[in-house]
Amino acid sequence: MxxxxxxxxxxxxxxxxxxxxxxxxxxxxxxxAGRESQLGMTALAILGRRLSPSECGVLDDISVVLTEADxxxxxxxxxxxxxxxxxxxxxxxxxxxxxxxxxxxxxxxxEASRLLVKLKSAIDERASEEDTVTTVITQVIQGLKSVxxxxxxxxxxxxxxxxxxxxxxxxxxxxxxxxxxxxxxxKVVVEQKPGLAPNVGIGVxxxxxxxxxxxxxxxxxxxxxxxxxxxxNALESAREAPGILRRLPDDRVEYVGEPPRKxxxxxxxxxxxxxxxxxxxxxxxx
Amino acid sequence: xxxxxxxxxxxxxxxxxxxSWPEKLVARVAAPGSPPRIHGYDVEAxxxxxxxxxxxxxxxxxxxxxxxxxxxxxxxxxxxxxxVTVAEAPSHAAGLAKLCRADTTGTIGIAAxxxxxxxxxxxxxxxxxxxxLKRPEGRLPECAIVRDDRERESVARLKSILDSIxxxxxxxxxxxxxxxxxxxxxxxxxLRHEDQLVSAIVMxxxxxxxxxxxxxxxxxxxxxxxxxxxxRYEEES
Numbered sequence: 001m002x003x004x005x006x007x008x009x010x011x012x013x014x015x016x017x018x019x020x021x022x023x024x025x026x027x028x029x030x031x032x033a034g035r036e037s038q039l040g041m042t043a044l045a046i047l048g049r050r051l052s053p054s055e056c057g058v059l060d061d062i063s064v065v066l067t068e069a070d071x072x073x074x075x076x077x078x079x080x081x082x083x084x085x086x087x088x089x090x091x092x093x094x095x096x097x098x099x100x101x102x103x104x105x106x107x108x109x110x111e112a113s114r115l116l117v118k119l120k121s122a123i124d125e126r127a128s129e130e131d132t133v134t135t136v137i138t139q140v141i142q143g144l145k146s147v148x149x150x151x152x153x154x155x156x157x158x159x160x161x162x163x164x165x166x167x168x169x170x171x172x173x174x175x176x177x178x179x180x181x182x183x184x185x186x187k188v189v190v191e192q193k194p195g196l197a198p199n200v201g202i203g204v205x206x207x208x209x210x211x212x213x214x215x216x217x218x219x220x221x222x223x224x225x226x227x228x229x230x231x232x233n234a235l236e237s238a239r240e241a242p243g244i245l246r247r248l249p250d251d252r253v254e255y256v257g258e259p260p261r262k263x264x265x266x267x268x269x270x271x272x273x274x275x276x277x278x279x280x281x282x283x284x285x286x
Numbered sequence: 287x288x289x290x291x292x293x294x295x296x297x298x299x300x301x302x303x304x305x306s307w308p309e310k311l312v313a314r315v316a317a318p319g320s321p322p323r324i325h326g327y328d329v330e331a332x333x334x335x336x337x338x339x340x341x342x343x344x345x346x347x348x349x350x351x352x353x354x355x356x357x358x359x360x361x362x363x364x365x366x367x368x369x370v371t372v373a374e375a376p377s378h379a380a381g382l383a384k385l386c387r388a389d390t391t392g393t394i395g396i397a398a399x400x401x402x403x404x405x406x407x408x409x410x411x412x413x414x415x416x417x418x419l420k421r422p423e424g425r426l427p428e429c430a431i432v433r434d435d436r437e438r439e440s441v442a443r444l445k446s447i448l449d450s451i452x453x454x455x456x457x458x459x460x461x462x463x464x465x466x467x468x469x470x471x472x473x474x475x476x477l478r479h480e481d482q483l484v485s486a487i488v489m490x491x492x493x494x495x496x497x498x499x500x501x502x503x504x505x506x507x508x509x510x511x512x513x514x515x516x517x518r519y520e521e522e523s
Contacts, residue, residue, distance in 0.1 A: 006514075006515050006516055008515075008516040008518040009515060009516065010518055010520050011517050011518065011519050011520070012519075012520060012521070012522075014519065015519035022519065022521065025522060070300070070302065072302055087389075089392070093399075154302075154305065248311065250318035252309070252310050253310055253311045253312075253318040254310040254311070254313065255312075255313045255318060256312055256314055257313065257314045257325060257326065258325045258326030258349070260323060260328070261327060262327075262332060263327050263332050263333065263337065263351055264351065265336035266336055269336070
């Protein structure tokens, strides 16, 4: 019987040739080598186009600004823990998997970007009318339980957003539509919801939307931009392989589960000698 | 000489230092110390003597020991769920890792992640069934309906074994598909949440995938079906 032909999977990503490789529509050796950055290559896979040097610079800026690599923070610590047996790759994988579907990592910026897209669509062509912008933002945020891109845990202010703002201004990209919109949003939210401070997510969302990323594409690019804290921690942990990370002393663990108890089968056999079967099932002695 | 710089002690104070944090991790399943216990039962002196591995696994996942019938039904479901062929992504990927001579961590890690994704999709695809099982009213959801005779025969075998154990699954219907029927049994054994179901499925499948991968001879690149499945690279003109 002849086998049914399998339909080929179409790919835009790559093909390996003899003298060159293609990557997302470009010759690796002739077009990209020496002319493209690492994040530019990542963006090419997401957007299907090459970024300008200014756009690439923004991604670099975001990547640097997002470097919260303190090993006590949840994601880097996950990397530390699994690299502690001496293999940094395990730590890198763990650090990346730790943000899978999580509310840390790309999620805040992705949610913030969705809000900005929604606002932009509601404001439509009236972005220059300040009162209209304020009215629309007010209407939209009133219906939200929480405002994505706002809220700064453990700190009075998110200094990462301040640093990103400086970078965006230095690159003269602060006049771009989503960046301006996030500034309007920040103004309205801070006025109407005192104590709710903007976080870096709103800035990352706006800066990436201005490059052309869709909210769905923001997750993958943010994962690439969050690589350094994971990598650095995994590397150090693997090199040092500290035993304390592999296993904490028992007295540093508080057990709050069921207290010691006997199983029904153990109780059943109490007082009468039991024979234990190989399969783990008790056999009553005759 | 005074430099005007802050001292190291001042410099390295941040929100983590400024707040008080718990000083212990919290354990809820396995108690630290000796003797080792799971949900309060002594593993060595009690569980290992009186309970099977499947029963201990069910205890670990749901917090209570099953009766014999439930434990055996769970074991049967795990056995039905265990085989994963190399045609499936987790086994294919783990085999590729071994082909590249990845170490055991790499191979098993890929297997575990792949199996977790596979199981998550299985549970997610059957979300309407799990909702129906909570309130079994109305028609069986579409996702749970048997697709072919092979599935029908497999479910009949499952039912026959469960009948012989005396384990009744009231919602296990004749026209239920194999995956749905097995989820139904796991549900009847007490696994109600996605994380419990996924954990059980990954656990039972991991050994099979690992064994398949370990059977691959490393570096035999020429013997690997490079073009399976086929890919076609396309560029926009």
